[in-house]
Amino acid sequence: MKLIILDRDGVINHDSDAFIKSPQEWIPIPGSLEAIARLNQAGYRVVVTTNQSGIARGLFDIVTLNAIHQKLHESAKQVGATIDAIFFCPHATDDNCDCRKPKPGMLHTIAKRFNVSLKGVPNIGDSLRDLQAGFVTGCRPYLVLTGKGKKTLEKGGLPPGTMIFANLAAVVDGLLNVPSTDVDATEPDLSTGPMRKNV
Numbered sequence: 001m002k003l004i005i006l007d008r009d010g011v012i013n014h015d016s017d018a019f020i021k022s023p024q025e026w027i028p029i030p031g032s033l034e035a036i037a038r039l040n041q042a043g044y045r046v047v048v049t050t051n052q053s054g055i056a057r058g059l060f061d062i063v064t065l066n067a068i069h070q071k072l073h074e075s076a077k078q079v080g081a082t083i084d085a086i087f088f089c090p091h092a093t094d095d096n097c098d099c100r101k102p103k104p105g106m107l108h109t110i111a112k113r114f115n116v117s118l119k120g121v122p123n124i125g126d127s128l129r130d131l132q133a134g135f136v137t138g139c140r141p142y143l144v145l146t147g148k149g150k151k152t153l154e155k156g157g158l159p160p161g162t163m164i165f166a167n168l169a170a171v172v173d174g175l176l177n178v179p180s181t182d183v184d185a186t187e188p189d190l191s192t193g194p195m196r197k198n199v
């Protein structure tokens, strides 16, 4: 089984420092849903992990988050894309939960739920904590420069081997240019990718 794990805000949809608090505020980044459709066509199951501390802060509730995710699923469906599951952490940093990235709780849940090893599974994020959570579970880290990505790149300290792409569509271009994209495949040659860079 081919699996790919995506962060939500700043990867699939535009991020906001004021949080995404309503379905109206959830706006896909151009090309991101189409990129997910291409992953599906190539046999990937696509799973999302997202920190949503706005719930702990009382900025929105679970019902609203479900409505936001309903919009995500429906928007995806319109371009033939399917997201298998969305895992979210509703906690604040002070809650000391196991699921808020950079902790790997949501990743462990995915491994259990899908009964797979996460070794080599592409994990795409725009924040360091996304990549850290995936890295400790063996995922292959990809930074996109949408959302907080440019700031994340400037700050540095990315996990070794992090690959950097302009956006999700570019990551998918890179992944799908490889003849075999099985998670067990050897290091893909992304040298033709637009922004390949090992850090």
Ligand SMILES: [Mg+2]
Residues within 6 Å of the ligand: 007, 008, 009, 010, 011, 015, 125, 126, 127, 147, 148
């Ligand atoms: Mg993000």
Ligand SMILES: [Zn+2]
Residues within 6 Å of the ligand: 089, 090, 091, 097, 098, 099, 100
């Ligand atoms: Zn949590």
